[in-house]
Amino acid sequence: MIYIPKRVLFEEKSLDYELGDKLYMTFKQKGVPITILKANRVTGIPGDTPSKLYVEGKNTLVVRVRKKGEFQTCKPSAHYQLPLLSGCTGKCEYCYLNTRFGNKPYITVYANVDQILDQAREYIREREPEVTVFEGAATSDPIPLEEYTGSLAKTIEFIGKEKKSRFRFVTKFHYVDDLLKLKHNGKTTIRFSINSNKVIKNYEHGTSSLGERIEAAKKVISAGYDLGFIIGPIFIYDEWKEDYLNMLRVLKDTLGEENNLIKFEVISHRYTIAAKNKILEVFPKTSLPMVEENRTFKYGQFGYGKYIYNKDLLKEIENFFRGNIKELFKNSRIDYII
Ligand code: SF4
Secondary structure, eight states: OOOSSSSSEEEGGGGGGHHHHHHHHHHHHHTTTTTEEEETOOOOOOSSSSSHHHHHHHHHEEEOOOOOOOOOOOOOTTTOOOOOOOSSSOTTTOOOHHHHHHHOSSSSESHHHHHHHHHHHHHHHHHHOOEEEEEEOBOOSSSHHHHHHHHHHHHHHHHHOOOOEEEEEESSOOOOOOGGSSOOTTEEEEEEEEHHHHHHHHEEESSOHHHHHHHHHHHHHTTEEEEEEEEEEEOOOOOOHHHHHHHHHHHHHOOOOOOOOOEEEEOOOBOOOOOOOOOOEETOOOOOOOGGGGGGOOOOTOOOOEEEOOOOHHHHHHHHHHHHHHHHHHTEEEEEEE
């Protein structure tokens, strides 16, 4: 069993759906305290400081019915976000969800998966004969809850039957065994987010180890899935080159001779002031390198900017990963390095 919440809150209507009912029975049997929400408002998560509220939020699962509303777009990597759940059981210090869902740190799963997939089908039909790509991890890591919901498996098989559609998601977890026998028809891309052991240990709390993620990637590629890796966020520290090279070598040794194309995305660490402030509230003792003097400010689209590594360091990161990926992975493609 991977994640056991401390409390589960149900929107009353969610119990009318098979999944809502199943989740209710599952957590009741486990003795997890259950609340049926009045007026659907989530209240009663304990915590008198941002840190405690964050931890208790991660321990709280909310089961809802998603109202029929438009899917959010997800450019440039996909056309739409597929809203199966939001939030994540992981506690990565730099996670973008901290800023995005800062006041609502709990995990939400939607009970009406069939309706959500029906709506996805409408989007697919609208765009035919063009292919429609859905992103399953825009606001969550969908793997840790999969054992309870099966929503990802249902989606993978749904997309597998749709000629003009693709599905993709990214994870830092290794619990993929239930996905291996699915009829995915090569239409789902599973990406693993990986980093050096040091970064995982220091900042990616509550996630799978590098070795576990890489073993899971091997299983996924053996099951015929399209496979990708997001390497990031890249941090520059004293031994960064040794550590990241070691990571790439372990990946190469575990995957062996690859017949299928492996895709890489490489992302250097960056932060906004809003994110930094939120991170410092939740992790007051964080050692994340967020010193503006050591970074270059890059203006963003909507008036707020990011602090990125300077031009020379970005070039060094690029040369390092381009060179080593090309040398180690003959059948690979780097989609971007930023
Ligand atoms: Fe955020 Fe991903 Fe870490 Fe979850 S696993 S906390 S979504 S960075």
